[in-house]
Amino acid sequence: MAMSRDEVFEKVKDVLVDALGVDDDEVSEGATLTGDLGAESIDFLDIVFRLERTFSIKIPRGELFPDDIMNNPEYVENGRMTEKGMTTLKNAMPHADFTDFEKDPDVAKMTDLFTVKTIVNYVTAKLAA
Amino acid sequence: MKFILIDRIVSMDPGQGRIVARKQLSLAEEYLADHFPTFPVMPGVMMLEAMVQTSSWLVRATQGFSKSMIVLAEAKNVNYKSFVAPGGVLEVTSEAVQIDDTESDFKAVGRGADGGEIVKARLKLRHYNLTDLDASLAETDEKLVSVMKQRFELLGGPAAVQLAAVTAAGE
Amino acid sequence: MRWVWIDKFTDFQSGIRATAIKNVSLAEEHLHDHFPGWPVMPASLIVEGMAQTAGILVGEARKFEEKVILAKVKRASFLKEVRPGDQLRYDAEIEHLTEEAAATIGRVTLDGEPLAEIDIVFSHIDNNMSGLVFPEENFVFTDEFKSLLSSYNVSTKNA
Numbered sequence: 001m002a003m004s005r006d007e008v009f010e011k012v013k014d015v016l017v018d019a020l021g022v023d024d025d026e027v028s029e030g031a032t033l034t035g036d037l038g039a040e041s042i043d044f045l046d047i048v049f050r051l052e053r054t055f056s057i058k059i060p061r062g063e064l065f066p067d068d069i070m071n072n073p074e075y076v077e078n079g080r081m082t083e084k085g086m087t088t089l090k091n092a093m094p095h096a097d098f099t100d101f102e103k104d105p106d107v108a109k110m111t112d113l114f115t116v117k118t119i120v121n122y123v124t125a126k127l128a129a
Numbered sequence: 130m131k132f133i134l135i136d137r138i139v140s141m142d143p144g145q146g147r148i149v150a151r152k153q154l155s156l157a158e159e160y161l162a163d164h165f166p167t168f169p170v171m172p173g174v175m176m177l178e179a180m181v182q183t184s185s186w187l188v189r190a191t192q193g194f195s196k197s198m199i200v201l202a203e204a205k206n207v208n209y210k211s212f213v214a215p216g217g218v219l220e221v222t223s224e225a226v227q228i229d230d231t232e233s234d235f236k237a238v239g240r241g242a243d244g245g246e247i248v249k250a251r252l253k254l255r256h257y258n259l260t261d262l263d264a265s266l267a268e269t270d271e272k273l274v275s276v277m278k279q280r281f282e283l284l285g286g287p288a289a290v291q292l293a294a295v296t297a298a299g300e
Numbered sequence: 301m302r303w304v305w306i307d308k309f310t311d312f313q314s315g316i317r318a319t320a321i322k323n324v325s326l327a328e329e330h331l332h333d334h335f336p337g338w339p340v341m342p343a344s345l346i347v348e349g350m351a352q353t354a355g356i357l358v359g360e361a362r363k364f365e366e367k368v369i370l371a372k373v374k375r376a377s378f379l380k381e382v383r384p385g386d387q388l389r390y391d392a393e394i395e396h397l398t399e400e401a402a403a404t405i406g407r408v409t410l411d412g413e414p415l416a417e418i419d420i421v422f423s424h425i426d427n428n429m430s431g432l433v434f435p436e437e438n439f440v441f442t443d444e445f446k447s448l449l450s451s452y453n454v455s456t457k458n459a
Binding site for chain 3: 164174181
């Protein structure tokens with residue numbers, strides 16, 4: 001039987017509480033992984049492994065967190081993401097909400113794209129496929 | 130090599146539940162010859178030990194050295210972000226979430242000379258006396274506590290507590 | 301103090317799991333500081349024993365081409381003290397293994413009884429830790445570590 005979005009959210013919450021040592025009530029849909037929940041780069045790897053295990057899915061490198069695109073200097077100009085970079089990133093991250101980042105493509109704020117909701121969207125889509 | 134992973138207690142405020150200690154890494158530390166021969170760096174578990182020892186001193190000072198044995202019960206989310214090389218420093222700041230009679234809980238961070246984070250962890254310690262295991266061990270407890278009190282002085286513990294009291298009074 | 305915290309492998313299934321043992325001896329200097337009058341093996345060194353068992357397992361799975369380093373201890377919990385004369389058994393299993401990282405689960409037992417659970421994430425730093433400077437060559441897998449494996453291989457051939 002397919003998992004509802006709420007069930008996915010609850011399990012994602014458990015993963016983040018364990019991986020990041022945060023409290024249950026800190027993990028809201030809008031919480032950013034790095035800003036609000038204090039995730040560091042090693043935590044991203046840990047989170048991917050835990051999501052794979054929890055949901056029995058395979059997460060190819062860069063599919064959930066496309067760091068190759070994000071770290072590509074060709075897509076950055078004066079600390080801001082170029083149009084081409086933005087298009088490439090949007091195509092790679094249908095699970096993320098680009099509203100804020102499009103208004104202010106400051107590369108320093110790029111990690112704000114990674115919210116709890118981003119993960120829930122990704123997993124829900126993966127399970128439905 | 131002495132298994133003392135901090136060189137100095139920089140400051141300690143039992144009232145606030147906070148302690149800062151420093152470890153300086155020296156090429157003279159034998160284990161570095163194996164970790165690694167061509168790239169000596171402080172092993173991650175030694176950073177963990179430095180954080181455990183720092184936190185333990187806060188427990189001892191807070192509890193008046195009433196427990197002889199303080200050991201790690203659980204470490205969680207120990208993240209390693211960078212290296213400490215010989216000549217470098219690891220400054221550990223540990224904040225007590227709570228300190229009970231037989232257990233305590235800490236958030237610890239280790240930073241380098243430039244203030245950048247090198248390691249962080251959530252630690253749970255367990256404290257007890259050997260007499261809890263067997264009444265005949267009372268003398269062993271006493272001697273151990275005595276050694277720890279001496280070590281506390283060597284590490285600048287009393288001065289560190291004094292410093293915090295003076296700073297607090299001045300605020 | 302030599303930085304080898306396991307004495308030998310008793311089982312090694314490439315890419316899957318490995319078992320190593322460590323004998324705790326009063327000849328180990330650090331036990332006399334930890335603690336004076338009542339030596340117990342420091343938990344941090346039990347973590348290292350697991351990191352070495354699991355790290356060699358992960359390294360060998362990728363033919364020692366990666367620099368496998370300890371990046372995160374997810375959890376390390378300890379039930380009781382380990383004393384001189386005790387023999388620890390480390391059982392490590394690979395849970396995940398990719399180009400950039402690996403996750404292992406580990407159980408430590410003493411006389412068949414549970415002692416510790418230690419779960420680790422390793423990073424393959426060439427693929428992963430931009431901004432940090434380290435040598436070209438694989439400095440992680442020293443001769444000491446590799447000889448632990450070759451001793452195991454020889455002992456199983458002769459069995």
